[in-house]
Amino acid sequence: MSDYIRNAWYVAAWTKDIGRQLVSRRILGEPIVFYRREDGAPVALEDSCPHKLAPLSVGELVGDEVQCGYHGMTFNCSGACTRVPGQTKVPPSAKVRSYPLVERYNAVWIWMGDAALADPDAIVDVPRYGESGWGVVDGQYLHFPTHYLNITDNLVDPAHTTYVHKKTIGGAGGEDVGVKVEQGDRQVLAYRWIKDDEPVPLFKKMGNFSGPVNRWQYYYLFMPSVSCVDFGGIDAELEPVEENKDRGLRSYSFNFLTPETESTTHYFWLHVRNYHADDAKVDAEVVELMTLTFTEDLDILELVQKEQERTGIRERTRLGIDNAPARIRRMVERLVAAEQGQTEGPRDDAQGVA
Amino acid sequence: MSDYIRNAWYVAAWTKDIGRQLVSRRILGEPIVFYRREDGAPVALEDSCPHKLAPLSVGELVGDEVQCGYHGMTFNCSGACTRVPGQTKVPPSAKVRSYPLVERYNAVWIWMGDAALADPDAIVDVPRYGESGWGVVDGQYLHFPTHYLNITDNLVDPAHTTYVHKKTIGGAGGEDVGVKVEQGDRQVLAYRWIKDDEPVPLFKKMGNFSGPVNRWQYYYLFMPSVSCVDFGGIDAELEPVEENKDRGLRSYSFNFLTPETESTTHYFWLHVRNYHADDAKVDAEVVELMTLTFTEDLDILELVQKEQERTGIRERTRLGIDNAPARIRRMVERLVAAEQGQTEGPRDDAQGVA
């Protein structure tokens, strides 16, 4: 049994990437074809003709329907077969699954479970998105050759930044600063303040700190696999408290992880910041820096994934920094079990960044 | 248990491709080495030295015998070991299998089953081959990454041509014209006449039709996996009957499918036509057109094969057009079961194009 949470919204694509072309993407192991109706609404259908299993995505879009490229069977936006060339009767088994979609934050979100439960309000909130003084970079994508929970482990783990990201966002000052963990019903927060530390390379470049800083890393993980890193720094003379965060450099780095298969993950990301909000040059620098940073993660996680697959073992010792990752894995297990057992899983309507 | 029919003739190679070199090819999963004796007769031996399993095909041809490239064990045309360097006694287990071969239609045919049953008269008849006024293109080969029965499905399925071959031999006029099926003991025929239709691109190019045509598609499948497509068109004013077929453009397209493995197939083809019989330029056009057409089949079948392998499912719904394919699969199952149960399978000496 796979460890996918199905009753959840996953980013399937960026809005800009779905149009009047058939686009195929595998999500939670299922092949799905995406396109837009003539009125612009996005559609997601099972990408597998029920006849011989040819991918519908190699067929043609005919109006709002998809015509299979093998024998011309045609399916409408709900997945019902509307035509079988050469016969008038459509067999009851001639249908494909359709998936609920919602567009938000320039992304197309897909609901992989019971359509009756697909509530758009359950989509995570991205703070400051679209607010004046805050710049947004979105539309970014990486393909990770690794299980999505290895990535969520990493995304609530501030400790790795010192070693994996020493060239980008890491700093040696954080090596021995412990991480605190708070847990909600459907979210985990791992966080720390590193006080009176030298500004990391990013701060030196983007800010004008004259001395040491108090910097913070707040790693949120919302079920099933949305990561938000609230990251920034303020003058060391300011108290390291929530209220002061906006007085320095601050960014929210959102990573939307969508399992592709048991060993690969779609990694969509967007970034909201309070510095140089309308500066396209800084946008480009953010893309470059974050891509470099996430690629550093990818490189180490790919090696970890390979070794885990080779040995069938995920870890041989557990450390203090594994507190948050372990909570997330238990939370996922609990939700998957609840879904598969048809019982009601936990729910936290109030999930979101503090 | 694989679904190969063993007591049958398969095309192993084109005559031109077997000579005084060792050539290796896998057939029904078995590695086989081919060469010609000094007198020109073709030979087929198991391509696996019984000593350490080195392929004999990387050894040398010494007169009419094959010498292994590892330790020099030598085998004659019947597969008997004639020499073990360094010892005088040849162990009884030192032998390889030899296979009956027949050359016909410029092809080398191999019998994969019980040699005692290998009757050359059982090789399929190619009508008009070598007759005056009929042109032949042969020697053609494609490698299909798909199970051979997915290809036979396709070759008794006129309906796919409208969608898969719209650029070549398909025409929209055929979309809703049903297919009739007739069955013999060892053959299936699926056919239809499409009446009063616009000439397909091929007819426009090769014929001089001034108006609409009656065109036909007769798809024969002879056990185990020889396909013959009798294809052509006549003026729409002529009755759509067998007797009139030679009054228009007509061709016999033979496809000899030889399973390589459970998921790959050798696809040999030849083509007999009654137009521009001695025109080398048209020969080249036939090669180009048919290769393009079969590659269109290959492209969709490769996707179907991959999806079937991924899911372990071959189809989720069955249509009217699956009548002939289903008959063939049942016929194959029946013949395989008969062979494996050592009972007498069905036999139809009269098989052939009407």
Add this chain to the structure above:
Amino acid sequence: MSDYIRNAWYVAAWTKDIGRQLVSRRILGEPIVFYRREDGAPVALEDSCPHKLAPLSVGELVGDEVQCGYHGMTFNCSGACTRVPGQTKVPPSAKVRSYPLVERYNAVWIWMGDAALADPDAIVDVPRYGESGWGVVDGQYLHFPTHYLNITDNLVDPAHTTYVHKKTIGGAGGEDVGVKVEQGDRQVLAYRWIKDDEPVPLFKKMGNFSGPVNRWQYYYLFMPSVSCVDFGGIDAELEPVEENKDRGLRSYSFNFLTPETESTTHYFWLHVRNYHADDAKVDAEVVELMTLTFTEDLDILELVQKEQERTGIRERTRLGIDNAPARIRRMVERLVAAEQGQTEGPRDDAQGVA
């Protein structure tokens, strides 16, 4: 259960290839990281951090210790964890295996079994190594895509040279000359003299024989997988006896086989000769010739390996020349069983070239 002998010295690397960089190599299926301490002593540790299984080899060397590139866990030369950033307590499970190493013959030897049994005196003796009048070529490496016992089969099998190495060290004169076999407790010797034969190409190039030669092939195999070929030729007028061997061209070709995985092998080799001892040009020629020769072996063994893997069969007939290979395989099985059963295996302190 794999058929590795663990209580044995294997060449892990050439001395020149281990330094102040982290080098990763898999041996007996285990990932191992190699480096040198600041005092020059070589170190071998399990290349897998116990935390998340990241390879330590992508981390950093810090003094004499290795720091993991993921979270900075640090291990000393004995594999003990000396630091976990962010916490003061080191969990008992936070350790990696370390392996005994010895440097000899410009190679780094590793002991893969019980460290308490690692006796440097058990390393095989290379005769004439470093003696005046004898030239040495070492530092050579090939990667074989084949099980190590398929290579040992080949290295006590003079018969294959006639067919596999006809361009290099083989000669047709040896085709029908039988091989004698002698066995010790931990070694097998297969040998033959080929008398009154034409000098092989190598002899013609390196020696000044005016007529036919008596030439010998002595193939030693020392447990677990060290091969020594004592190879040479003398004037045919000299008696073909041990005492006369140094009166002609003589070489010892050592092949140190180290299993990488069940289907791949590290192939280290060195070569000791009594001709043109100090001639760098001849050194280069030896490298070229031996590399060519071993690549001929690799080519045929790769095919054998693939066919054995495809069929699950290793041989279908057994010949007289399989005497020595069969003895070695039985000896390996016996030693592996002894190790795994915790009983005392056979031991021959006196193993070595005659």
